Amino acid sequence: MSMQQRVIQHENLLKFLGEIISSGKQLYAPQKKAEKTYFLPASDVHSIVFDYIQTAESPKELLFPKTERMLSYEQVDGKLKMIDHAEGEIFPERVLFGSHPCDAVALKTLTDFFRHDVPDAFTQKRQDSLTVISVSCIKADDNCFCTSVGTSPGDTEGSDILLTPIGNAKYYVEVMTEKGQSLFAAHEKYFENSDIISKDKYLTKMSEVFSSSEVTARLSKAFDHPIWSDASLRCLGCGACAYVCPVCSCFDIQDEGTDKKGDRLRCWDSCGFSLFTLHTSGHNPRKNQSDRWRQRVMHKFSYMPERYELLGCVGCGRCSRACPADMNIKEQLKEITEKIEG
Amino acid sequence: MENNFEPKIVAFVCNWCTYAGADLTGTSRIKYATNVRIIRFPCTGRIDYNLLLKAFAQGADGVIVSGCHPNDCHYTSGNFHARRRWIVFKQMMEYMGIDMRRVKFSWVSAAEGAKWADIVNTTVNEIRELGPSQEYLEMSRQGVA
Amino acid sequence: MQALHQKAKELLESGKVQVIIGYGDGSGDRVRPVFISKAESASDLIWDDRCRQNLAVYLNKPEIKKLGVPAIVATPVVVKTIIQLISENQLKSSNIVVLVVDNDVVSELTDNASLEAYSAGHPVVFPPFVVKEIKDIAEMSIQQRNKYWQDELSRCFKCYACRAACPLCYCERCLTDNNQPQWVCVASHAQGNFEWHINRAMHLAGRCVECGSCTIACPVGIPIGLLTIEASRIVKQEFGQEPGLHCDADSAMSSFKVEDTETFIK
Numbered sequence: 155m156s157m158q159q160r161v162i163q164h165e166n167l168l169k170f171l172g173e174i175i176s177s178g179k180q181l182y183a184p185q186k187k188a189e190k191t192y193f194l195p196a197s198d199v200h201s202i203v204f205d206y207i208q209t210a211e212s213p214k215e216l217l218f219p220k221t222e223r224m225l226s227y228e229q230v231d232g233k234l235k236m237i238d239h240a241e242g243e244i245f246p247e248r249v250l251f252g253s254h255p256c257d258a259v260a261l262k263t264l265t266d267f268f269r270h271d272v273p274d275a276f277t278q279k280r281q282d283s284l285t286v287i288s289v290s291c292i293k294a295d296d297n298c299f300c301t302s303v304g305t306s307p308g309d310t311e312g313s314d315i316l317l318t319p320i321g322n323a324k325y326y327v328e329v330m331t332e333k334g335q336s337l338f339a340a341h342e343k344y345f346e347n348s349d350i351i352s353k354d355k356y357l358t359k360m361s362e363v364f365s366s367s368e369v370t371a372r373l374s375k376a377f378d379h380p381i382w383s384d385a386s387l388r389c390l391g392c393g394a395c396a397y398v399c400p401v402c403s404c405f406d407i408q409d410e411g412t413d414k415k416g417d418r419l420r421c422w423d424s425c426g427f428s429l430f431t432l433h434t435s436g437h438n439p440r441k442n443q444s445d446r447w448r449q450r451v452m453h454k455f456s457y458m459p460e461r462y463e464l465l466g467c468v469g470c471g472r473c474s475r476a477c478p479a480d481m482n483i484k485e486q487l488k489e490i491t492e493k494i495e496g
Numbered sequence: 497m498e499n500n501f502e503p504k505i506v507a508f509v510c511n512w513c514t515y516a517g518a519d520l521t522g523t524s525r526i527k528y529a530t531n532v533r534i535i536r537f538p539c540t541g542r543i544d545y546n547l548l549l550k551a552f553a554q555g556a557d558g559v560i561v562s563g564c565h566p567n568d569c570h571y572t573s574g575n576f577h578a579r580r581r582w583i584v585f586k587q588m589m590e591y592m593g594i595d596m597r598r599v600k601f602s603w604v605s606a607a608e609g610a611k612w613a614d615i616v617n618t619t620v621n622e623i624r625e626l627g628p629s630q631e632y633l634e635m636s637r638q639g640v641a
Numbered sequence: 642m643q644a645l646h647q648k649a650k651e652l653l654e655s656g657k658v659q660v661i662i663g664y665g666d667g668s669g670d671r672v673r674p675v676f677i678s679k680a681e682s683a684s685d686l687i688w689d690d691r692c693r694q695n696l697a698v699y700l701n702k703p704e705i706k707k708l709g710v711p712a713i714v715a716t717p718v719v720v721k722t723i724i725q726l727i728s729e730n731q732l733k734s735s736n737i738v739v740l741v742v743d744n745d746v747v748s749e750l751t752d753n754a755s756l757e758a759y760s761a762g763h764p765v766v767f768p769p770f771v772v773k774e775i776k777d778i779a780e781m782s783i784q785q786r787n788k789y790w791q792d793e794l795s796r797c798f799k800c801y802a803c804r805a806a807c808p809l810c811y812c813e814r815c816l817t818d819n820n821q822p823q824w825v826c827v828a829s830h831a832q833g834n835f836e837w838h839i840n841r842a843m844h845l846a847g848r849c850v851e852c853g854s855c856t857i858a859c860p861v862g863i864p865i866g867l868l869t870i871e872a873s874r875i876v877k878q879e880f881g882q883e884p885g886l887h888c889d890a891d892s893a894m895s896s897f898k899v900e901d902t903e904t905f906i907k
């Protein structure tokens with residue numbers, strides 16, 4: 155249930171976003187670069203694009219940057235100085251605008267995942283200082299499948315504020331959380347009162363192509379199924395799918411530096427690489443690309459639900475769009491429910 | 497500041513010619529700039545261009561790469577291979593926008609003690625003019641959250 | 642496409658090859674690589690303007706080799722790639738069948754001479770936007786080029802799709818995967834990205850056949866192929882060697898001429 159509902163005119167929305175920038179918060183919003191759309195820091199609201207299906211990269215960088223400095227050390231006058239960046243650094247107030255509901259769900263999944271067991275201070279602090287204003291989907295493409303993985307084009311989950319375009323350059327506004335409420339309250343003048351409306355007729359229609367719980371159930375018996383080697387013949391073994399995915403969270407800790415000074419960095423990694431599991435001895439438990447493709451699917455749809463009660467996929471379809479060899483996750487998941495016995 | 501700036505120069509040299517040449521500079525009591533740290537390799541053929549990049553990454557202001565003159569390589573062809581690589585590497589670096597005035601390539605034989613002193617002195621003077629190397633160090637800080 | 646289907650069917654039925662590597666129907670309006678082992682599936686093959694991925698990348702994959710002797714549906718640049726792979730001792734023309742399609746006539750190239758003749762008759766022509774990019778960068782000052790590449794490479798997150806899509810990046814262990822010593826920083830900060838890409842360019846100098854597969858593969862739209870194209874251009878200009886023309890050519894960067902010239906070594 156939303157805490158508040160309102161309507162905002164497109165023009166006022168731009169003013170609202172403009173005020174966020176001038177208030178000193180960092181605004182990340184979809185903008186074009188080299189023919190693709192990305193969530194980039196916005197300094198001018200007129201560079202924001204509204205008419206896009208999905209950004210090339212997900213917003214996960216806002217919680218989990220591709221390269222994050224965790225620790226630094228330096229020798230000063232023969233003494234070792236250590237800086238733990240999780241404690242020392244101030245995490246800037248940020249607003250993400252224009253994420254679709256799938257991305258908002260993904261940000262929540264990431265937060266929950268990194269909170270598991272030993273909570274990760276970095277993602278936690280980044281999440282604490284991030285407010286998410288999402289926009290419901292009135293368009294989708296063939297690669298989208300949110301409704302098959304438990305979310306939907308108007309889902310409010312994970313968003314602090316959700317806007318739904320309702321035609322005539324207007325948006326229906328649902329304020330969902332305390333964070334959303336405080337942002338809304340600071341700029342209330344731009345919003346108009348509204349009754350609770352049903353968003354459905356404005357949203358894109360997306361039918362469910364498979365059931366994710368079915369996928370999870372079938373996967374428990376699918377480890378040795380030939381489906382993996384058949385499907386992965388064309389897989390090139392790059393990490394494009396993992397790096398554009400809003401949920402993928404594997405990383406590699408790297409130390410860089412000399413005896414005098416250096417950093418400990420957390421860098422993205424991907425289970426698609428053969429190096430990911432290569433042992434020092436030369437043995438590789440995931441020797442073939444099919445083992446790695448299976449791992450990708452299993453991790454998202456079997457291990458994550460089992461261990462964390464989270465689903466590792468939100469149906470954004472980025473991996474399918476990005477894959478240079480046209481691996482298509484939606485097709486693969488559908489096939490699993492069709493070909494593997496329940 | 498520029499005036500007091502003492503550039504750090506790393507020299508990658510082959511054992512058989514330039515290293516011996518640099519030795520001769522010393523035994524001939526020719527004075528030359530002390531800014532250079534010499535690293536000895538078996539042959540220029542062994543001087544991977546990645547070593548040059550590592551030198552800049554660790555704070556070198558300039559780099560000298562030197563070995564036997566063509567036809568004089570102790571291993572016959574190490575320097576011919578190296579030369580091809582330098583030709584491509586230099587242009588590739590420039591294509592990616594890196595100022596290659598900080599890298600000097602030369603041939604210095606075991607008999608050219610004076611030439612070695614000259615190469616080092618000119619390099620030091622030129623790098624002093626260019627100022628401290630920032631470009632490469634900056635890169636290790638960009639793109640880290 | 643009829644002729645292609647017919648030829649593929651014959652090859653599989655006669656047992657001359659066990660698998661056809663070609664393009665088939667993909668997601669939406671995409672085509673995707675397909676590996677056809679049954680004669681009755683030969684009609685799944687597609688041949689049109691969308692067939693741009695360099696399929697030679699699959700020839701040396703262990704999973705694909707297991708399928709048996711391959712025939713490959715080849716664009717002109719794939720023929721070039723195969724010649725280059727032969728010159729690097731990674732392939733033998735006697736172990737594969739190369740199928741080229743010109744005006745719906747399918748020919749089999751089965752020996753070095755026919756591959757070379759085909760390659761010579763089908764020079765790679767860049768699309769106009771690539772010609773423009775190359776010209777724009779050539780006209781930049783060194784500072785502008787620095788800014789251009791820093792900006793483009795700032796998006797690189799080291800997914801290695803460019804490497805994976807490249808048929809000439811076949812090393813089992815890439816220099817960038819090495820950590821003893823760690824030549825290339827793992828992090829995708831500006832330095833790590835720069836190191837990765839200059840090494841990629843250097844290792845493809847005189848070998849890049851300019852198929853553009855790396856650029857197409859890059860999920861963040863970096864025109865990354867321009868670097869390897871430049872590296873090959875330098876090799877051609879300086880040493881007169883061009884990849885993908887002769888099956889017995891020397892590798893440009895592991896050979897030399899005493900007469901090689903330069904002006905910058907003092």
Ligand code: SF4
Nearest residue numbers: 399467468470471473
């Ligand atoms: S697995 Fe693919 S579709 Fe699912 S969330 Fe990741 S990128 Fe999106």
Ligand code: SF4
Nearest residue numbers: 797799800801803859
């Ligand atoms: S494909 Fe693009 S993002 Fe991936 S490593 Fe290559 S240049 Fe970087």
Ligand code: FES
Nearest residue numbers: 510539563569574
């Ligand atoms: S030994 Fe001096 S260059 Fe080869």
